[in-house]
Amino acid sequence: GAVVSQHPSWVICKSGTSVKIECRSLDFQATTMFWYRQFPKQSLMLMATSNEGSKATYEQGVEKDKFLINHASLTLSTLTVTSAHPEDSSFYICSARDWSSGGGADTDTQYFGPGTRLTVL
Amino acid sequence: QKEVEQNSGPLSVPEGAIASLNCTYSDRGSQSFFWYRQYSGKSPELIMFIYSNGDKEDGRFTAQLNKASQYVSLLIRDSQPSDSATYLCAVNPNTDKLIFGTGTRLQVFP
Numbered sequence: 001g002a003v004v005s006q007h008p009s010w011v012i013c014k015s016g017t018s019v020k021i022e023c024r025s026l027d028f029q030a031t032t033m034f035w036y037r038q039f040p041k042q043s044l045m046l047m048a049t050s051n052e053g054s055k056a057t058y059e060q061g062v063e064k065d066k067f068l069i070n071h072a073s074l075t076l077s078t079l080t081v082t083s084a085h086p087e088d089s090s091f092y093i094c095s096a097r098d099w100s101s102g103g104g105a106d107t108d109t110q111y112f113g114p115g116t117r118l119t120v121l
Numbered sequence: 122q123k124e125v126e127q128n129s130g131p132l133s134v135p136e137g138a139i140a141s142l143n144c145t146y147s148d149r150g151s152q153s154f155f156w157y158r159q160y161s162g163k164s165p166e167l168i169m170f171i172y173s174n175g176d177k178e179d180g181r182f183t184a185q186l187n188k189a190s191q192y193v194s195l196l197i198r199d200s201q202p203s204d205s206a207t208y209l210c211a212v213n214p215n216t217d218k219l220i221f222g223t224g225t226r227l228q229v230f231p
Contacts, residue, residue: 032217043223044165044209093164097217107153107170110211110219115164 144210
């Protein structure tokens with residue numbers, strides 16, 4: 001259980017174009033999803049929290065007009081990188097919250113999608 | 122600022138040995154703690170979570186939590202070369218976000 005998919009797994013685009021990445025929770029409903037970015041050999045960086053039916057919450061320094069997030073259903077969140085530039089080339093990873101049981105208590109847990117590698121030429 | 126600290130490594134252990142990965146956190150009110158494994162070029166995958174003081178075992182993995190000392194550790198018994206990866210400690214400080222450490226790179230050599 002708790003499977004998260006992302007599409008596409010990789011994309012190459014020209015500078016100035018927009019790219020949409022989809023994140024789906026396949027076997028559970030996720031009211032909250034998260035978008036991360038990771039540059040080579042660096043840590044995960046949280047970009048934004050995506051809440052179903054409401055506006056996303058962006059981390060400090062992340063341009064909300066450049067990284068558009070839509071969480072239209074309980075199983076789908078999308079990230080659109082608008083007017084992409086080479087510096088936006090990165091590994092974009094989503095995660096979705098689900099409740100896990102272990103040892104008699106429930107804990108909300110983040111499960112990650114496989115990631116999308118974006119290369120902007 | 123809420124922080125999660127990990128030694129970046131690499132931690133090198135021989136095959137069959139026990140690998141011990143440590144993590145400290147700053148927010149004393151944190152309630153749940155997670156260990157993720159990330160292979161190079163891949164996304165993180167959940168290994169286990171723990172929320173009570175003490176040990177929690179799952180196969181070759183044991184998570185240990187000490188809230189008084191604000192540390193959480195992960196032990197990997199009978200380490201295998203396939204365990205070579207970066208291990209991320211994550212803490213939920215009672216918000217909807219996880220705070221991640223920078224990860225410890227583990228190398229298991231034959």
